[in-house]
Amino acid sequence: MSTATTNLSGAETRDVSDRDVAVGTFVTEGERYYAPAFEDIQKRETPFWRLNLWALLIPWFWAAYRGLWLLFWVALAVDVLAIVCLLQIIKYSPLLAEAEINASANATLVARYTSWLQVFTTTGLVVLIAGRLWLGHVANHWYYRQYSRWRINSETPSGISMKRVVIGAVIMALVMPLTFYRATQQRLDDRACLNQLRAGEQVEGLYSVYGVASPDALLPLMQSQADELTTRRATLDALDELTDAQKSERSRLRSEARQLDRSIGTVEDYQQITARDRFDCGFIDDFPTLARLDPPESVTYRRVPDEAAIANGEVGATMLLRNVKDPVEGRKVSIFTYTAESIDISINYLRASYATFFDTMTSILRQSLIRVEVAFMETPWPVVAFLFLVLSWAYTDRATTVFVASSLVFLAVFELWQIAMQTMALVVVATAICVFVGLPVGIWMAKNKYFRWFTEPVLDVMQTIPSLSYLVPAVAFFGISQPPAVLATVVFAIPPMVKLTALGILQVPESTKEAALAFGASDRQLLRKVELPMAVPSIMAGLNQTIMLALSMATISAFIGAAGLGALVTESLGDAQAGKGLLAGIAIALVAMMIDRILRGVRASFSRI
Amino acid sequence: MSDAVVELEGVWKVFGDRAPQAMEAIRTEGLGKPEVLERFGAVVGVKDASFKVAEGEIFCLMGLSGSGKSTLVRHINRLIEPTAGTIRILGEDIGAMKADALRAVRAEKIGMVFQNMALLPHRSVRDNIGFALELRGMDAYHRSQLADKALETVSLHGYGDRLPSELSGGMQQRVGLARALAADPEILLMDEPFSALDPLIRRNLQDEFLSLSANLKKTTVFITHDLDEAIRMGDRIGIMKDGEIVQIGTAEDIVTAPADDYVADFVAGISRLKLVSAAKIMVSKDQHEAKHGPIDLGLEHPVAHPEDDLDTLVELSTHSDHPVLIKADEAILGIVDKNTLLHGIQGSANA
Numbered sequence: 001m002s003t004a005t006t007n008l009s010g011a012e013t014r015d016v017s018d019r020d021v022a023v024g025t026f027v028t029e030g031e032r033y034y035a036p037a038f039e040d041i042q043k044r045e046t047p048f049w050r051l052n053l054w055a056l057l058i059p060w061f062w063a064a065y066r067g068l069w070l071l072f073w074v075a076l077a078v079d080v081l082a083i084v085c086l087l088q089i090i091k092y093s094p095l096l097a098e099a100e101i102n103a104s105a106n107a108t109l110v111a112r113y114t115s116w117l118q119v120f121t122t123t124g125l126v127v128l129i130a131g132r133l134w135l136g137h138v139a140n141h142w143y144y145r146q147y148s149r150w151r152i153n154s155e156t157p158s159g160i161s162m163k164r165v166v167i168g169a170v171i172m173a174l175v176m177p178l179t180f181y182r183a184t185q186q187r188l189d190d191r192a193c194l195n196q197l198r199a200g201e202q203v204e205g206l207y208s209v210y211g212v213a214s215p216d217a218l219l220p221l222m223q224s225q226a227d228e229l230t231t232r233r234a235t236l237d238a239l240d241e242l243t244d245a246q247k248s249e250r251s252r253l254r255s256e257a258r259q260l261d262r263s264i265g266t267v268e269d270y271q272q273i274t275a276r277d278r279f280d281c282g283f284i285d286d287f288p289t290l291a292r293l294d295p296p297e298s299v300t301y302r303r304v305p306d307e308a309a310i311a312n313g314e315v316g317a318t319m320l321l322r323n324v325k326d327p328v329e330g331r332k333v334s335i336f337t338y339t340a341e342s343i344d345i346s347i348n349y350l351r352a353s354y355a356t357f358f359d360t361m362t363s364i365l366r367q368s369l370i371r372v373e374v375a376f377m378e379t380p381w382p383v384v385a386f387l388f389l390v391l392s393w394a395y396t397d398r399a400t401t402v403f404v405a406s407s408l409v410f411l412a413v414f415e416l417w418q419i420a421m422q423t424m425a426l427v428v429v430a431t432a433i434c435v436f437v438g439l440p441v442g443i444w445m446a447k448n449k450y451f452r453w454f455t456e457p458v459l460d461v462m463q464t465i466p467s468l469s470y471l472v473p474a475v476a477f478f479g480i481s482q483p484p485a486v487l488a489t490v491v492f493a494i495p496p497m498v499k500l501t502a503l504g505i506l507q508v509p510e511s512t513k514e515a516a517l518a519f520g521a522s523d524r525q526l527l528r529k530v531e532l533p534m535a536v537p538s539i540m541a542g543l544n545q546t547i548m549l550a551l552s553m554a555t556i557s558a559f560i561g562a563a564g565l566g567a568l569v570t571e572s573l574g575d576a577q578a579g580k581g582l583l584a585g586i587a588i589a590l591v592a593m594m595i596d597r598i599l600r601g602v603r604a605s606f607s608r609i
Numbered sequence: 610m611s612d613a614v615v616e617l618e619g620v621w622k623v624f625g626d627r628a629p630q631a632m633e634a635i636r637t638e639g640l641g642k643p644e645v646l647e648r649f650g651a652v653v654g655v656k657d658a659s660f661k662v663a664e665g666e667i668f669c670l671m672g673l674s675g676s677g678k679s680t681l682v683r684h685i686n687r688l689i690e691p692t693a694g695t696i697r698i699l700g701e702d703i704g705a706m707k708a709d710a711l712r713a714v715r716a717e718k719i720g721m722v723f724q725n726m727a728l729l730p731h732r733s734v735r736d737n738i739g740f741a742l743e744l745r746g747m748d749a750y751h752r753s754q755l756a757d758k759a760l761e762t763v764s765l766h767g768y769g770d771r772l773p774s775e776l777s778g779g780m781q782q783r784v785g786l787a788r789a790l791a792a793d794p795e796i797l798l799m800d801e802p803f804s805a806l807d808p809l810i811r812r813n814l815q816d817e818f819l820s821l822s823a824n825l826k827k828t829t830v831f832i833t834h835d836l837d838e839a840i841r842m843g844d845r846i847g848i849m850k851d852g853e854i855v856q857i858g859t860a861e862d863i864v865t866a867p868a869d870d871y872v873a874d875f876v877a878g879i880s881r882l883k884l885v886s887a888a889k890i891m892v893s894k895d896q897h898e899a900k901h902g903p904i905d906l907g908l909e910h911p912v913a914h915p916e917d918d919l920d921t922l923v924e925l926s927t928h929s930d931h932p933v934l935i936k937a938d939e940a941i942l943g944i945v946d947k948n949t950l951l952h953g954i955q956g957s958a959n960a
Contacts, residue, residue: 515727518686518798519741519788520716522708529743533731 026147027066028159034143041144052143056136063139064168067157071135071142072168078131080179085124087183092117182284193281199270201292201332206263215271222264229257292332296342298325301352320352347476358477365429365483373425381417388594395601403597407590416565416587423564423591426482426557427550430489434497434546437490439539442501443527452502459495467492467556475560485557492556493549500542504535540603544596551592555585565591613661613697614796614828615668620658620684620694622677622852625651632692642851654680656853658694664795665826669843670854671833677852678832682798685830686719687711699795716741720789720827724801726781728773734760734784735769741792759787762821779810786818790825797829804834815841836875840864840884848872864956865889881956887922888915890953891935891943904944910934915942922950 023038024031040046054062059075062068096113099106150156157164207213210221233253236246302321309317333341351358376384385408392404411420445452467488474484508531516530532539558566565588572581623631623645631649634640642653655677662668670678683689684696687703696703698714706714720741728737736743738759739752747755753769760766763783773781782802789797802818803811815838822829833839839846840860847857848868856868864884867873898904911925911933922945925933932946945953 509727511723511725511727512729514688515721515723516729516740518688518715518719518721519792520712520714520744522712522744525744529740530729534729536731 022151023147026150026158027143034140037140038144038147041141046140048137050140051133051136052139053136055139056132059132059135059139060168060172061165064164065160065162066143067159067161067164068139068143068146069157071139072171075131075135076172076175078127078135080176082124082128082131083176083180084183085120085127087180088120088124089117090184091186092120178284185280192277193285196273196277196281199266199273202263202266203270206267215267218267219264219271222260222267226257226260226264229253229260233257291335293335293338295327295331295333296338296345298327298341299323299345299348300325301349303352303355318355347473351477362478362483365478365486369425369429369482369486372429373422376421376425376428377418381412384421385412388598392594392598392601395605396597397601400597400601404594407594410590411587414583414587416568416584419563419565419568419584420587420591423551423554423566423588426486426489426554426562426564427547427595430486430493430550430553431543431547433486433490434494434550435543438494438497438542438546439501442498442539442542443505443532445498445502446505446531455498459498462491463495467553468559471556471560481561482563484560485553485562488557488560489550489553492553493546496545496549497539497542500538500545501535504538504542505531507538508534537603540599544599544603547595547599548592551588551595554588612663614664614666614699615662615685615830616697617661617681617684618659618695618697620655620681620696621692622653622655622680622684622689623649623651623692624654625649627651628692636693653852655684655691656851658849658852658854660847660854660857662828662830664828666844667822667829667831667842669831669833669839669846670849671836671839671843671846672849673834676849678834678849679800680852681849682800682830682832685796685798686715686721713745716745717792718794719796719798720792720794721798722782722785722789722800722802724804726773726778726785728781728784728788730773732773733769734765734771734773734776737773737784738769738788738791740788745792755791756787759791760784762790763787764817779806779814782806782814790827795828797827799829799831801832801834803838811838818842836879840879848875860884861886861889877956881954882920882923883918885919885953886915887913887917887919887933887935887945888942890919890949891915891945892949893943894941897932897944897946901946904932912936913945919950919954923954926950 023035027034037046037050040050052062055071055075060072060079063070063072063075092113096110096117099109099113103110146156146158150158203215203218206218206222210218212218212221233250236242236250236253239246242250300323302323303318304321306314306317306319309319388404388408389401392401396404411417441455445455470491471484471488474488478484478487505527512534513526513530516526521529554562554564554566555569556566558564558568558570561567565584568584569581569588572578572584621632621635623635625631627649628651631640631645631651631653634648635645635653640648642656645651645653658681660668670681672678680689684691685698685703687696687706691704698718701714703711703714729740732740735753735756738756739747742752742755757766757769760769763786765780765783765787768776768780768784773784776784782805785802789799803814806814819842831839831842833842843860845857845859846863847854848863849855850871856863856872858866861884863872864876864879864881867876894904904910908931909929910931911929913922913925913933913935915935915937922933926945926947932944933950934941935943935945
């Protein structure tokens with residue numbers, strides 16, 4: 001950089017079109033200031049008192065003008081913070097004044113408001129002053145950094161532009177007024193807003209009854225109706241003797257009048273809601289979703305024995321019974337409720353229509369679970385413990401074997417053995433399903449990029465969606481206890497299996513696959529003899545994660561009645577027994593770590609890559 | 610024609626989604642590479658390549674990186690489908706083969722060696738070598754016997770049970786070669802097999818491959834970006850530039866008569882001593898006498914054959930003051946004096 005000589009002597013004469021001496025091109029305006037400033041930054045000789053006055057006084061304008069958007073946003077944040085603090089004065093001063101009218105009675109209030117006012121005032125001022133000073137200080141540094149970026153990539157904003165100032169002004173216009181307005185207002189509480197909303201709905205209902213569309217038109221109509229009721233009752237009251245019919249007529253009139261009075265009250269209340277309150281509640285506080293829909297038809301489906309068919313000799317024939325409930329008069333629901341109810345109805349429909357399928361699946365799951373559980377629980381504990389020890393002895397080091405042995409002792413001593421075995425059975429079945437489903441899906445995912453595009457987000461959702469939220473439909477479809485727990489566990493635990501299988505296959509070098517093809521491998525041989533073996537480490541890592549996740553689901557699935565250590569944890573949660581919960585939790589962790597360590601050893605000794 | 614083991618005829622490869630249209634446009638409108646890229650977004654990888662490789666011949670494809678030589682060689686076993694043109698292996702059109710037949714040809718007729726070895730890391734050396742045999746369904750017993758034989762051929766006896774990662778780069782490439790040889794194919798495709806090795810090992814392996822080749826007589830297509838290697842290994846050399854074969858010939862042809870400036874530039878730094886024969890630089894007796902006066906045949910002139918290389922002529926010349934007579938069957942075909950010889954070595958003579 002030769003700015004030192006040029007900016008002092010002949011900044012104007014320099015050829016600014018040359019990108020190598022381009023501070024002039026970059027800043028476009030004010031090169032005489034920025035060229036030496038940048039040079040000082042390069043030399044690390046910027047004096048501490050050098051502040052960029054523009055950035056100090058009107059930072060957002062300066063930043064937008066020069067395209068330094070980072071500084072623009074930071075300045076906006078600093079200013080908004082400071083101003084919001086200061087605006088609290090407007091909010092609390094009247095309250096303080098009101099409280100001071102009766103200072104002795106409201107001593108705490110006065111003290112509170114005074115201290116709040118002080119805190120807000122100081123904070124606001126400090127943020128404003130310190131923030132601006134800091135902005136003035138960093139402005140040139142940030143601007144220099146932008147300049148460095150611009151030299152690499154000419155797309156980086158440079159020069160000056162009024163258009164950017166306009167954009168900046170629009171941003172500020174969008175952000176500041178509403179924020180400031182909100183900051184000066186006492187917040188209406190949620191109940192007040194809700195009442196407002198309800199009143200609105202009622203009034204709207206009255207509109208349809210009276211066929212008008214404003215409270216001003218509504219009130220006279222209602223008033224005249226009320227008057228009419230009063231006159232009719234007065235005539236009845238004037239009579240000395242009343243027949244029974246007249247008596248009931250009178251009481252009916254009375255109750256009608258009461259109701260009308262209430263409605264009139266509501267309308268009057270509604271009329272008195274100020275526009276500002278309406279704005280505060282309906283627009284500022286919450287996204288103004290005004291849509292209110294008719295609720296979906298409330299249908300339930302039930303599968304019942306089909307008597308007619310059975311009479312015709314079809315054994316066990318069933319039919320779908322559709323039952324429609326009468327809608328609640330005038331009920332309107334939000335989009336959320338509408339969708340949620342529709343989903344409920346579809347689940348109900350699916351469950352009833354495909355009952356055989358779901359029942360079969362449930363029973364398959366239950367049967368396999370029972371088998372595995374029996375294997376774990378009926379095998380005498382010394383045998384299971386011995387197998388664990390042998391496995392860890394064969395595949396891991398001595399320290400791990402000691403760890404496994406002490407974990408087993410822990411389970412035995414705390415009498416958690418059988419419960420732990422139940423958990424194990426659940427994990428084993430879930431993991432087996434994960435492998436049998438996850439492996440082929442993973443392979444397909446690796447082979448087909450469109451399937452991959454589709455599957456990846458699905459897997460992400462499966463992993464992140466709270467498991468409690470799909471436990472409910474799982475229960476709807478598969479009842480409670482173990483089977484839905486297994487399915488929920490599979491949903492939660494299968495993504496790593498699928499993802500890591502796909503990853504392992506995709507990671508096989510193209511050149512290796514090419515070599516296999518060059519020696520005459522078919523697609524199937526390529527998969528079996530090259531891709532899968534080379535993906536084994538990745539697949540094993542996936543299996544490991546799947547098992548860990550399955551174990552961590554043990555607790556959650558206890559909510560729907562799955563037996564095992566998780567059930568112990570949920571039980572202790574219900575009874576607020578911290579000790580019991582902790583011990584069960586530790587047992588889960590130990591089981592997980594035992595399986596993990598042993599598997600890791602197996603993996604290491606099998607993987608040759 | 611029938612003795613050509615590998616035969617390529619007008620092979621084109623255009624990469625891109627609209628390759629067929631691009632090919633059509635090249636045919637009908639004679640578009641150049643830049644226009645094809647601009648109009649179809651397609652890249653011409655191989656441009657109208659034709660050559661034949663005779664049985665037992667080592668044919669070197671030489672070119673800088675990106676010249677399309679690796680692409681071209683992958684057409685021979687149809688790892689890459691040509692956009693146009695035919696490729697015949699042992700007289701059979703490989704483009705017309707069904708998948709099954711193609712796999713059989715790949716496994717039994719063609720062995721391939723890769724620059725980065727591309728061994729399977731999870732298999733022992735022996736299982737790597739027997740890979741092609743295994744794919745054809747051969748049982749483990751015969752497979753390992755053949756693999757051990759191949760190991761011996763590349764002097765790696767006893768390494769069968771190691772993993773590739775336990776071997777040095779040079780040894781790994783020997784394994785690659787053994788893998789290519791194990792099924793005893795007629796054709797070897799060598800894709801820059803020695804480029805990733807250090808010079809000493811490279812030279813070593815080149816020598817070994819040459820002596821192996823002399824015994825086994827495999828028809829070989831050898832890819833290299835190194836002209837020295839091409840000259841050492843190749844019976845004939847094809848020089849590629851931008852996807853096009855610009856010249857095919859023996860090393861001597863290419864060095865003495867480069868087809869264009871590009872090839873000339875390439876061969877400029879090559880030592881001609883061992884490449885150029887006396888016949889290429891000698892002048893006729895009449896020409897010589899016109900310049901230097903009659904030759905006294907009574908003097909002790911050194912004598913050489915027309916096929917003798919310049920190295921021999923230098924040797925003869927240093928022991929005599931007289932020009933060298935190039936004779937065949939007692940007839941004097943030409944004369945090489947010291948100036949002619951020096952020009953010949955320099956490469957600026959009458960070549």
